[in-house]
Amino acid sequence: MLPRSLAAAFLALAALSACTTTSTDRPAPVAQAEQPAPVTILISIDGFRPDYLTRGVSPHLNALASSGVEASMRPSFPTKTFPNHWAIVTGDRPDRSGIVANNMEDESRPKDKFTMASDDPYWWNEAEPIWITAEKQGVRTATMFWPGSNVAWGGVKAAEWPYTISNGSRPSDWAQFNEAISPTQRVNGVLDVLRRPADIRPRFVTLYFDEVDTTGHINGPDAAQTTKAVADVDAHIGELVAGLKALGQPANILIVSDHGMAAKSNDRVIAIDKVADPADYRIVETGPYASLAAVPGREKALEAALLKPLDHMQCWRKGEIPARFHYGAHRRIPPYFCLAETGWVFQATTPAKPVTGGDHGWDDRAPEMQALFIANGPAFDTRFHPSPDFTNVDVYPLLARLLGVTPLASDGNAAALQGLVKP
Ligand code: AMP
Numbered sequence: 001m002l003p004r005s006l007a008a009a010f011l012a013l014a015a016l017s018a019c020t021t022t023s024t025d026r027p028a029p030v031a032q033a034e035q036p037a038p039v040t041i042l043i044s045i046d047g048f049r050p051d052y053l054t055r056g057v058s059p060h061l062n063a064l065a066s067s068g069v070e071a072s073m074r075p076s077f078p079t080k081t082f083p084n085h086w087a088i089v090t091g092d093r094p095d096r097s098g099i100v101a102n103n104m105e106d107e108s109r110p111k112d113k114f115t116m117a118s119d120d121p122y123w124w125n126e127a128e129p130i131w132i133t134a135e136k137q138g139v140r141t142a143t144m145f146w147p148g149s150n151v152a153w154g155g156v157k158a159a160e161w162p163y164t165i166s167n168g169s170r171p172s173d174w175a176q177f178n179e180a181i182s183p184t185q186r187v188n189g190v191l192d193v194l195r196r197p198a199d200i201r202p203r204f205v206t207l208y209f210d211e212v213d214t215t216g217h218i219n220g221p222d223a224a225q226t227t228k229a230v231a232d233v234d235a236h237i238g239e240l241v242a243g244l245k246a247l248g249q250p251a252n253i254l255i256v257s258d259h260g261m262a263a264k265s266n267d268r269v270i271a272i273d274k275v276a277d278p279a280d281y282r283i284v285e286t287g288p289y290a291s292l293a294a295v296p297g298r299e300k301a302l303e304a305a306l307l308k309p310l311d312h313m314q315c316w317r318k319g320e321i322p323a324r325f326h327y328g329a330h331r332r333i334p335p336y337f338c339l340a341e342t343g344w345v346f347q348a349t350t351p352a353k354p355v356t357g358g359d360h361g362w363d364d365r366a367p368e369m370q371a372l373f374i375a376n377g378p379a380f381d382t383r384f385h386p387s388p389d390f391t392n393v394d395v396y397p398l399l400a401r402l403l404g405v406t407p408l409a410s411d412g413n414a415a416a417l418q419g420l421v422k423p
């Protein structure tokens with residue numbers, strides 16, 4: 001049953017509408033048909049490898065690609081979710097943005113650890129995301145998920161309960177990430193904000209889908225289940241396109257992924273305790289790469305074990321990682337970093353359970369790690385072909401251009417995608 005006050009409000013509304021329909025015999029003036037300006041929609045399909053488009057199950061994505069521009073985009077290193085989503089929206093590679101991994105330590109905060117659930121602005125404040133730059137310049141934004149979009153950016157979180165965050169800002173509309181919110185709900189969330197009156201309608205919107213990545217991890221990139229996840233997400237892209245059409249809302253749509261996916265195997269596991277003596281190190285992260293710190297006083301022994309030719313892997317002191325990775329300067333990167341050959345994974349010890357499925361995090365130039373890029377909309381010149389080495393940080397100056405805002409200095413090269421936007 002409705003609460004009394006709510007029921008009264010409904011009755012009042014009904015009376016009001018009855019009154020307006022009978023109070024005049026002249027037709028109400030017809031509102032001038034509004035021609036909405038194009039909205040920029042940035043969509044991430046986590047872990048979507050560009051060759052998934054050739055599986056014959058993605059008619060909506062393929063249609064957007066063929067009537068727009070499609071390319072394979074190089075991710076930033078390491079090819080992990082948070083560093084790459086942050087690179088796309090800040091234009092800064094992980095070494096500069098401070099989001100150097102999905103899990104991090106920071107010597108300035110020895111008691112704290114960053115996980116994918118961390119929303120303390122401390123971890124995020126080193127690079128400004130496009131939604132903050134846009135809002136500062138009068139462009140309203142909305143995020144239907146994106147790593148970091150729930151963070152009160154620029155703010156300071158109190159060290160003690162109730163951990164109030166002061167002076168932070170967020171997109172005008174944002175949502176706390178929750179995997180249980182279905183893809184259709186996410187699409188409807190985007191359509192709903194675009195249905196609003198112009199003064200509270202965003203001009204920049206993000207949308208995020210996780211299921212292709214999740215399924216790729218569990219089953220591997222070549223599995224039928226992963227192909228089905230591609231088909232599912234494609235159907236949701238179809239819902240979005242149909243919804244925009246029904247609204248008469250033109251859109252410049254950018255569909256990207258953060259990285260690709262490569263198969264793992266039980267035959268391609270490196271147990272770190274077989275490479276070095278566990279008494280000499282502490283592991284920070286394992287997987288396609290391993291990051292380690294030496295036990296104090298054991299640096300020499302650890303270096304003797306790691307800094308030599310090893311099968312299917314290579315290790316460096318953090319400051320000596322090859323320059324092409326643009327990785328190793330930030331204080332959050334642990335002192336020793338080992339990268340496995342694509343398809344090989346590090347584990348602390350020989351795994352008890354079989355290693356199957358897929359992963360990412362390897363060399364950003366590995367074919368399996370390449371990311372998706374599709375641009376479709378009235379702003380784009382479809383004759384443009386990006387150069388094969390354009391990277392995801394170049395998306396940030398493109399976004400700024402689409403939104404008509406002045407970007408901050410970044411690692412992104414505005415020239416890389418300059419020709420994509422019609423003059
Ligand atoms: P990865 O471990 O690199 O494969 O990360 C992918 C996972 O990140 C997804 O399956 C999501 O569960 C998670 N994720 C994506 N976006 C967010 C977010 N905004 N906040 C927290 N977790 C997220």
Ligand code: ZN
Pocket residue numbers: 046047080081082213258259
């Ligand atoms: Zn990812």
Ligand code: ZN
Pocket residue numbers: 047081213214217360
């Ligand atoms: Zn993943």
